[in-house]
Amino acid sequence: MREGKLPKRQYTQEFKAEAVRLAASVGGHEAARRLGVPVATLGNWSRRGTASAGASGAVAPPSEAPTRRPVSELEAENSRLRRELADAKLDVEVLRKATAYFARGSR
Known part of the structure; x- marks a missing residue:
């Protein structure tokens, strides 16, 4: 492993789905900060979930649109x-x- 490069993390589908739901409720940046996940990774999970719902390996889209609390x-x-x-x-x-x-x- 080279210096400065982080090892690749693997997340379960359940974790990804919960992360997307959390991002929908509190916002992407706040959810990423709370979970210790890069914001871009969380955004990718959200886009994959909404773009290809039902495809294998995709995260289920949140049940409701994000609302401003x-x-x-x-x-x-x-x-x-x-x-x-x-x-x-x-x-x-x-x-x-x-x-x-x-x-x-x-x-």
Whole structure:
């Protein structure tokens, strides 16, 4: 095996089908991150499942189309807190630069 090359992984058909279902519910990138599978691999499984349903070796397509789930209260609070944190970091950076400027001017 050459350096820098990962060994080829083999996944069961059940794992692929569950991965495609998860990708349909939470999104491809999030599902790939959760499962530790490359995003492109998960996309290939989804396309093969929808393009050739019923062919041997293909993953069954998800039973329903992916729907956008409503934002829960926790997700809304999380995004609000992230914005608040970003604002606080910006304030700290401005104060740090102002302090350096005025410290230089007093010499």
